[in-house]
Amino acid sequence: MPLYHAPTADFQFLLKDWLGLDAHYQKLGIGDFDSELASEIIAQGAKFALDVVAPLNREGDEEGCHLENGSVTTPKGFADAYQEYVANGWNAMLGSADYDGQDLPYTMAVPVHEMLNAANLSWRLTTMLTESAVLAVTKHASDDLKNKYLAKLISGEWTGTMNLTEPHAGTDLSLLNTKAEPQDDGSYKITGNKIFITAGDQDWSSNIVHLVLARLPDAPKGVKGISLFLVPKFLLDDNNEPGEANQVSVGSIEHKMGIKASPTCVMNFDEATGWLVGEENKGLACMFTMMNDARFQVGLQGLGAAEASYQGALTYARERVQSRAPQGVQNPDGKADPIVFQPDVARMLLTQKSQIEGARALSLFYAKFMDIEKLGTEEEKVHADKVLQFLTPICKAYMTDMGLETTSLGVQVFGGHGFIREWGMEQLMRDVRIAMLYEGTNGIQALDLIGRKLTRDGGDMLNATYQAFNELVEAMTDNDNKALAQGLLDDWRASSADCLGMDATTAASAACDYLAYTAYSLIGVLWFSMADTAAQSDNTVIATAKQKTRDFYIDRILPRRDAHKVAYSAGAESTLAIAASEFDYL
Structure with missing residues (x-):
């Protein structure tokens, strides 16, 4: 299994030097x-990730989750790691100080x-999903539920x-059938x-x-008739502690391609x-x-898996000795050179590195605007x-597409060994594949971007993003280089503006x-x-590597x-020209 080390030097450069964190x-x-x-928090987070969580990754994949007598058990060590995570305050990082969070x-x-x-x-x-739930409850729940x-x-x-998806209703939430019956005490069944x-x-x-x-019962049809409810596994007693079991059960757990150590459940209500969160029929909002918080967090999954794969590939490429480099002998004391000197291996590593570091910059740029959206004027x-x-x-x-591409390259750098489980590279590729699917497939993200965020918006979000960059x-x-960057940005805005009139x-x-x-x-x-x-x-x-990696990305x-x-x-003509019967020749 690749030994993960947190890229703390890159984080520190991006936050302190590039984003100007202190002035921010x-x-x-x-x-x-x-x-x-920030550096201290990153250092301590790196220690927890390396010492506590990373050692469980391979074993968790091998063991998986188990459902017995209606209860799910996660792999050995997972629950203990979570208790340490909670005890050290990591879960509370973003929570409101009004409810004992760290803000x-x-x-x-x-x-x-x-x-x-x-x-x-x-x-x-x-x-991750607990943090997203915290955000929804904070913004939309009643004071009673918050308390x-x-x-x-x-x-x-x-x-x-x-809990969104139903067997017959995936992306199209207008089809969901789960019912909520109001009760005299203000709750719902x-x-x-x-x-x-x-x-x-x-x-x-x-x-x-x-x-x-x-x-x-009287909800409008379609997505305009959806409400959101808080439904605990255990109802609370008079002391606000878990008491009587609610009528919630696990039907089964899914057997999956990856993320096998995460229990993916069929839930029966x-x-x-439950209790209403927000207004009636306004649940989707x-x-x-x-979901929007989770979508960004899923992007970070792609980035994280990519970084782990890159680190494994780089270590292997530096150690694996095969053939002589075409540009000349690099290891005169050995019979062959490390494969890191092979141009095609260097190409794969730089394809990983340039996209990973670009995505990391994007994620921290995004985080800066999350700070502003919370605390600005x-x-x-x-x-x-x-x-x-x-x-x-x-x-x-992008970050999840990139995650699959780069984890696939990680397997490729290892050659046949990358296909073997004991090296851990294939697990990273299997695990990250789901990130392109959940929280809205990447096709849905693309439709959201061009349909809601560009054409329907009339260019306001486009112009705000242009201004930020x-x-x-x-x-x-x-x-x-400033002129090149300006030309790239201006060309993007002009090309995007051309899309505003699309049907x-x-x-x-x-x-x-x-x-x-x-x-x-x-x-770019x-x-x-x-x-x-x-x-x-x-x-x-950093000075030389960033400039050289930029050159590779641009080229x-x-x-x-x-x-x-x-x-x-x-246009759409060639995409839609073929009839449904013409996709095969049966």
Whole structure:
């Protein structure tokens, strides 16, 4: 199994030097936080990820989860690691101080989340969804529900889940059938079945708080008739402690391609007691608070798995000796050279490195705007929200597509050994594959970007995002590279503006290629900006490596955007010309 080490030097460079964390916190009025504290949190998070969570990854994949007598057991060591996580306060990082949370800025928490994903994606999933549940309860629940549930969700004493999908209703939530019957005491009886529920049951926490989408008896048809309900595994007694079991049960756990150590449950609600979160028939809007957070977090799963794969591939390439390098002997004392000197292996490693570091910059740039959306002035919050809405589907789709590509390259660097379980590279590829599917498939993310965030919005989110990236370009000091970055950014905005007039069918056909075009373009801008900052660094390794990696990205990765632009500009005609009967020749 690859030995994971957190990329702390890159985090510190990006946060302190590139994003200017100290000035960022001062501007937001949280000067008690600074880059020194961020470095300490990252260091401690790295230690927890390496020492506690990473060693469980291989064993968890081998053992999997078990359902017996209606209860789920996770692999050996997983629950103990969670108790240590909670005891050390990691679960409370982003929670409100009003409910005993730490109220840390997102720019401090996001690096820890990436490291946990890299160390053990299956283990991270339960804590990730609890954080998303905390956000939904904080923003939409009544004071009574907050007072009963929020502090223990924030601490991690209780965990949270998201219950959307039903067997017949995946992406199309208008089809869901789960029912909610109002009761005289203000509660509701929830009846229905949900599938693909991450951590629907586990042996980590004393209670599980399910957030469930359901329909009231007189609800309008379609998505306008969906409400959100809080349904605990155990009802609370007079002391606000878990008491009587609710009518919630696990039908089965899924047997999956990857993330085998994370229990993916079929959940049955049989007149289970629940309480309304938010307004009646406004549940989808409430759930999107949770889903949008989870979509970004899923993007971090792609990034984490990619980093773990890159580290394994790099170590192997430095140690594996095969043949002589075509550019000349690199290991004169040996019979052959390490494969890291083979141009094609270097190409694969740099394809990993350039996309991973670009995605990491994107994730921290996103986190900066999450800080602003939470703590800025009203005008700044509005601007930040537009940027975040535009970038969310890009973070989710690009970073998970990239995760699969780079973990596949990690297997390739190992050659035949990469296909063998004992090396751990194939597990990373299996685990990350789900990230392209859940929280809305990447095709749905692309439709969201071009349909809601671009064409339907009329360009407001596009312009806000352009402004955010343009500020990075304006801060550059190398005039030649600054001009290249400006040209890249301006071309992206102009090409995006050309899409505003697309009809729905053309936009749907163009969606995936437009998202990829946008992602490669914006990460190209980030690379110009990062390399410009790195050139001024006292760390000569970062200074030279960032500039060389930028050059590789611009030369070898950025041209992909041109192909995607040609593809999305082709229109829908060839995509839709073939009849359903013509897909095969039977």
